[in-house]
Amino acid sequence: MAVALIMVLVGIGSVVFHLMSPWWWTPIASNWHYIDDTITITFWITGAVFVAVVLFMAYCVFRFRHQPGRKAAYEPENKRLEWWLTIATAVGVAAMLAPGLYVWHQFITVPAGATEIEIVGQQWRWSYRLPGADGRLGTSEVRHISPDNPLGISPNDPNGRDDVVIDTDDLHLPIGRPVKVLLRSIDVLHNFYVPEFRAKMDMVPGSVTFFWFTPTRTGTFEALCAELCGVGHAIMRGRVVVQTEAEYQAWLGGQRTFAQVENGPR
Numbered sequence: 406m407a408v409a410l411i412m413v414l415v416g417i418g419s420v421v422f423h424l425m426s427p428w429w430w431t432p433i434a435s436n437w438h439y440i441d442d443t444i445t446i447t448f449w450i451t452g453a454v455f456v457a458v459v460l461f462m463a464y465c466v467f468r469f470r471h472q473p474g475r476k477a478a479y480e481p482e483n484k485r486l487e488w489w490l491t492i493a494t495a496v497g498v499a500a501m502l503a504p505g506l507y508v509w510h511q512f513i514t515v516p517a518g519a520t521e522i523e524i525v526g527q528q529w530r531w532s533y534r535l536p537g538a539d540g541r542l543g544t545s546e547v548r549h550i551s552p553d554n555p556l557g558i559s560p561n562d563p564n565g566r567d568d569v570v571i572d573t574d575d576l577h578l579p580i581g582r583p584v585k586v587l588l589r590s591i592d593v594l595h596n597f598y599v600p601e602f603r604a605k606m607d608m609v610p611g612s613v614t615f616f617w618f619t620p621t622r623t624g625t626f627e628a629l630c631a632e633l634c635g636v637g638h639a640i641m642r643g644r645v646v647v648q649t650e651a652e653y654q655a656w657l658g659g660q661r662t663f664a665q666v667e668n669g670p671r
Contacts, residue, residue, distance in 0.1 A: 406470075412463035416456045423452065434601035434626060434647065435618040439511060441603065443504045450501055512604070515617045519583040524576070525556050526588070526595030526608045529637035531628065532556055533576045537567025537662055542587070547611075550591055557591070558663050566664040569657065575644045576628070579653040583619045596632035599645055605631055620647040 430441060469477075521542055523534040534556055536542050543558055543565015550557035555572055558565045578584060588597060590608035598605040604618040630641035648656065 406467065409463040409467040412459050412466065416459035416463070419459075420452065420456060423448070431600045433603060434599075434622045434624065435603060435620055437512075437603035437618060439508045443508050446504050447501050450497055454497060512616060515585045515615075516583050519585040519617055521585045521587060522576075522578075523556070523587045523589065524597050524608075526590045526597065526630065526634075526641075527555075527592050528635050529630075529641040530573050531576070531597070531641070531643040532573065533571040534558070535569040535571070535657070535660075537569060539564060539567060543568050543663070545589075547591070553666070555591075566662065568663045569660045570663050570666050571660065575625075575646050577646045577648060577653055577656045578620050579650045580620050580623050580647050582650075583617060585615055585617045588614045588616075593634050594632045595630050595634050595641070598629045598631035599626050600629070601626050602645075607632060623647045623649065 430444075433441065520540075521536060523542060523545075525532045525534070532555055534542060541564045543562040545557040545565075546559055547557055549559055554560070556570060558568060558570070586597070586604075586606075588606055588608040589612075590610045592610065594610070595608040596605055597608060602618050602620075604616045606614045606616045608614060624647055626645045626647070628643040628645050630638055634641065646656075
């Protein structure tokens with residue numbers, strides 16, 4: 406009886422703790438509220454299954470407890486029960502997968518007119534590249550990476566001459582404008598993650614991955630590396646500053662282009 410009661414309290418207590426918990430997600434600052442909705446759906450489905458299993462176990466512990474003269478019956482197969490469990494499991498898995506697939510489709514479908522920016526990770530810092538006046542990023546190649554050209558921008562590509570290069574400084578973005586983020590790593594696996602944006606993706610050496618989002622509120626947000634990348638992983642941090650369009654343009658006007666960086670210090 407005591408064991409059954411404890412199991413019932415565990416099931417009920419888990420639900421109460423979830424509903425009254427002071428720990429919840431960081432307030433969102435992008436369009437990806439769909440991510441939160443998907444996680445909430447997953448919590449409710451898995452939570453309902455957890456409570457049902459715990460209560461069923463409590464019932465079994467109480468109902469089939471040891472009593473004098475009672476013997477256990479061994480029943481290795483039950484076709485009806487197996488069919489019900491298979492169908493219920495399939496429905497539960499489909500209910501969790503469907504919202505995720507829908508959100509994933511949106512996550513990789515970049516809207517027309519999104520501004521492309523580039524984020525480059527290396528042990529243990531972030532570098533950024535923004536399009537210049539032409540609105541296009543130039544090409545880059547690993548063989549061009551050097552202390553004077555940490556992003557490997559192709560010096561002979563005219564589209565890259567006016568690219569804005571930001572090395573180990575804050576990334577600034579305008580509010581309300583969709584951004585396609587191109588991700589590169591020049592050494593090991595990294596992952597650029599801003600919790601408030603709900604958008605992240607692995608940065609794989611030799612590949613260019615991407616995600617997109619639209620900042621929805623101004624402020625300064627901490628960027629983290631969400632992939633273990635070596636002894637300095639914990640200090641691989643940066644900041645993303647979301648500003649009004651006027652503030653962003655004023656900041657952008659004070660940044661250096663790749664052509665200016667090539668010509669040496671200011």
